[in-house]
Amino acid sequence: MTQVVLFNVFNGLIVGAFYALMALGLSLILNLSGVINFAHGGFLALGAYLAYTLIPYIGFWGALIVAPPLTAALGLVVEWLLIRPLYGKDPLYGLLLTFGLAYIFEDVTRLIWGAQSVPFQVPGWLMTSLSSQLFFITGYRVFMVIIVTAAVGGLFAVLKYTRLGMRIRAGTRDLDTVSTLGVNVRVLRSLNFGIGIYMAGLAGVLAAGLLGLSPTIGANLIMPSFVAIIVGGLGSLLGTLLGGLMIGVASGLAAVYFPSATEAVIYVMMGLVLLVRPRGLLGEEGRLH
Amino acid sequence: MPKSNWRAGVNRRTLVKSGAALAAAQFASPFVIRARAADAVKIGLDNPLTGTYAGPGKNELVGCQMALDEINAKGGILGRPVELLVEDSSSGDAGTAVQKARKLIEGDKVDFLLGNVNSALALAMAQVSNEKGILHIVPGGHTDAITGASCHWNVFRVCNTTQMEAAAVCAALVKEYGKKFYYITPDYAFGHTLESGMVKAAGALGGERVGGDLAPLGAVDFSSYLIKAQAANPDVIVFLVQGDDMLNAMKQAVQFGLQNKVHLAGAQQEMEPLEGLPPEARIGTWVLEWYWNQPGVPHVAEFVEATKKRTGRVPTARTWFGYLSVWTCALAAAKANSLKAVDMAKALQDFHLPSEIALGPNPAFYRAGQNQLLASLFVGNAQPSGSAPDDLFHVTDVVNGAAIASSVEESGCKMTWPT
Numbered sequence A: 001m002t003q004v005v006l007f008n009v010f011n012g013l014i015v016g017a018f019y020a021l022m023a024l025g026l027s028l029i030l031n032l033s034g035v036i037n038f039a040h041g042g043f044l045a046l047g048a049y050l051a052y053t054l055i056p057y058i059g060f061w062g063a064l065i066v067a068p069p070l071t072a073a074l075g076l077v078v079e080w081l082l083i084r085p086l087y088g089k090d091p092l093y094g095l096l097l098t099f100g101l102a103y104i105f106e107d108v109t110r111l112i113w114g115a116q117s118v119p120f121q122v123p124g125w126l127m128t129s130l131s132s133q134l135f136f137i138t139g140y141r142v143f144m145v146i147i148v149t150a151a152v153g154g155l156f157a158v159l160k161y162t163r164l165g166m167r168i169r170a171g172t173r174d175l176d177t178v179s180t181l182g183v184n185v186r187v188l189r190s191l192n193f194g195i196g197i198y199m200a201g202l203a204g205v206l207a208a209g210l211l212g213l214s215p216t217i218g219a220n221l222i223m224p225s226f227v228a229i230i231v232g233g234l235g236s237l238l239g240t241l242l243g244g245l246m247i248g249v250a251s252g253l254a255a256v257y258f259p260s261a262t263e264a265v266i267y268v269m270m271g272l273v274l275l276v277r278p279r280g281l282l283g284e285e286g287r288l289h
Numbered sequence B: 001m002p003k004s005n006w007r008a009g010v011n012r013r014t015l016v017k018s019g020a021a022l023a024a025a026q027f028a029s030p031f032v033i034r035a036r037a038a039d040a041v042k043i044g045l046d047n048p049l050t051g052t053y054a055g056p057g058k059n060e061l062v063g064c065q066m067a068l069d070e071i072n073a074k075g076g077i078l079g080r081p082v083e084l085l086v087e088d089s090s091s092g093d094a095g096t097a098v099q100k101a102r103k104l105i106e107g108d109k110v111d112f113l114l115g116n117v118n119s120a121l122a123l124a125m126a127q128v129s130n131e132k133g134i135l136h137i138v139p140g141g142h143t144d145a146i147t148g149a150s151c152h153w154n155v156f157r158v159c160n161t162t163q164m165e166a167a168a169v170c171a172a173l174v175k176e177y178g179k180k181f182y183y184i185t186p187d188y189a190f191g192h193t194l195e196s197g198m199v200k201a202a203g204a205l206g207g208e209r210v211g212g213d214l215a216p217l218g219a220v221d222f223s224s225y226l227i228k229a230q231a232a233n234p235d236v237i238v239f240l241v242q243g244d245d246m247l248n249a250m251k252q253a254v255q256f257g258l259q260n261k262v263h264l265a266g267a268q269q270e271m272e273p274l275e276g277l278p279p280e281a282r283i284g285t286w287v288l289e290w291y292w293n294q295p296g297v298p299h300v301a302e303f304v305e306a307t308k309k310r311t312g313r314v315p316t317a318r319t320w321f322g323y324l325s326v327w328t329c330a331l332a333a334a335k336a337n338s339l340k341a342v343d344m345a346k347a348l349q350d351f352h353l354p355s356e357i358a359l360g361p362n363p364a365f366y367r368a369g370q371n372q373l374l375a376s377l378f379v380g381n382a383q384p385s386g387s388a389p390d391d392l393f394h395v396t397d398v399v400n401g402a403a404i405a406s407s408v409e410e411s412g413c414k415m416t417w418p419t
Helices: A002-033 A040-086 A091-113 A137-163 A163-173 A175-180 A187-209 A217-232 A237-257 A264-274 B012-026 B056-073 B093-109 B119-132 B164-176 B189-203 B221-230 B243-255 B270-278 B300-312 B318-334 B341-346
Strands: B031-033 B041-047 B082-090 B112-113 B135-138 B155-157 B180-186 B207-215 B236-239 B264-268 B285-288 B364-367 B372-374 B376-382 B393-400
Touching: A002 A187, A002 A217, A002 A237, A002 B221, A040 A091, A040 A187, A040 A217, A091 B155, A091 B318, A137 A163, A163 A187, A175 A187, A187 A217, A187 B243, A187 B372, A217 A237, A217 A264, A217 B285, A264 B119, A264 B135, A264 B264, B012 B221, B031 B180, B031 B189, B031 B221, B041 B056, B041 B318, B041 B376, B056 B270, B056 B300, B056 B318, B082 B093, B093 B112, B112 B119, B112 B318, B119 B135, B119 B155, B135 B318, B135 B364, B135 B393, B155 B372, B164 B189, B164 B236, B164 B264, B164 B285, B164 B318, B164 B393, B180 B221, B180 B372, B189 B207, B221 B236, B221 B243, B236 B243, B243 B264, B285 B318, B285 B393, B300 B318, B318 B341, B318 B364
Parallel strands: B041 B082, B041 B112, B112 B135, B135 B155, B180 B207, B180 B236, B236 B264, B264 B285
Antiparallel strands: B031 B082, B285 B376, B364 B372, B376 B393
């Protein structure tokens, strides 16, 4: 029994890392722009399908490199055309728009690639388990954790050490002052959105190797991302990362003790956090009032 | 300051107007296949077009369309052209399915109601169709209750019951793999009845349930369940999850290399998830309800060709369900020489479908007193590829549904007819 629990905790961390990747992109966009991007799952699905389409031409590794920036480019177009008019307004407008976009993306992927799931091939050598005992630690999951760590590390490095990152961080605190100081806030928001969508696209390519690739792949993953942000704390990227890991582990433990509640448990956690500490574990007070 | 070239804010009037427009859109015409004719016979299809079950729903729709074209080419129903009105029931929201059913029956005045892939939605819709006295064919909702404890005189079901699927596959599993089963079951009506059917059928052969988990519908990650399953040391891990859940579970199980330690199998399998799995994950013993590759069985090849011409792919069991469902409507009306639901329902009791619609080695007929279609079940093994690119299933045994179905009494169906 202890082994099952330990395995599930460990596996939960791996799955949680994946949730964290998606949640971080979402959090980035939310912190700077105040836009609740419900279409994040749709961008994830697009990234996955773009990779699926590219694999026969440039292989899995090529698709991994190319699909996320392509998705980010599409994200920039969406931001420029649709989201920009909503900055500074009630966050509800952004939510409504992106909510509708989520449906549009799902139906567009259904239209282009069909309603049925499509087979997504990952290189065979990634498919083997580390050992017979630790069978759930497959090469692919290790690879996924490495990619997530690199992406998260890269993101934090950009935010801490580059001028763009500094401006984004300053912008999340006080965008008006940043604008007064001469920074082109429009471009800043666009780039920030692009980075967030890049992470969604990357999460999509990784997800397609793990799960079945169908038009609803994003819809199933969007809610854990929101929960990760709420649990970890609005306004804190580190909190989001922790939130993602926590819900992964919670889900894994629920599978051991209360298997039909693996999805419900993350909402219970969210409910508890909202009751006891509404700003989340590492969140700042007064976000999105 | 950033230049804003949009009007500031959305004013309340706009919001109210758009809300009203949205509400009105709910009552707009459904997607109609064929231009409306005043005297057309209408068939209403209330099935998932979005969400988890969009894949099977789409294939059932294709089957319906194929039957519709054939029927209209032959003069329609009782000399009148036939229309198919299509509504999206959603994949899991019973409220939407019921609302659309009411709209089709009361608003569009359909003569027949078809649906739903989701067993729970099918049951909810059956309440409505029974209340309104409309002939209702369920192409692909499997839970036993539809022609069991919750049976109605006006509701007919094409696909197998979960009890039949369990009975068909259990003998093969126990004989070939062993007696200890661990179940991964979707946590809703279909899953519950399928698991209890399996436990019962396996138990009769000496099989033992060493453990199991109920997974929420739409669960994305099965690794925790698979960890538990492996720890229980079964002979077989029985996957009862369907659609995308099946795909995720099998993909992950094979990634873990579990097929090298235990056998992976299940009851109901479908072409849709098999086509979506990477080739190395197309393994295991399953039962299909209809398969396209039936050498020597008349008319099947023509049906396969017609489907390929329309969609570029082979027909799946879902295509056949939709096809047979719409043909049932036409044949029932023809036999009863009437569109009154009670007359047609009576005409369908013990009604045998012609071989060009039955498309299988055994006769296909609706059992009297239960309205359940008994036909063939195809037990076999998934394979990465076969004689043709779409040949993803190797049939080892074709079971006659009539031979393994529980009796009408055992099913719990007590049918009452309107006076």
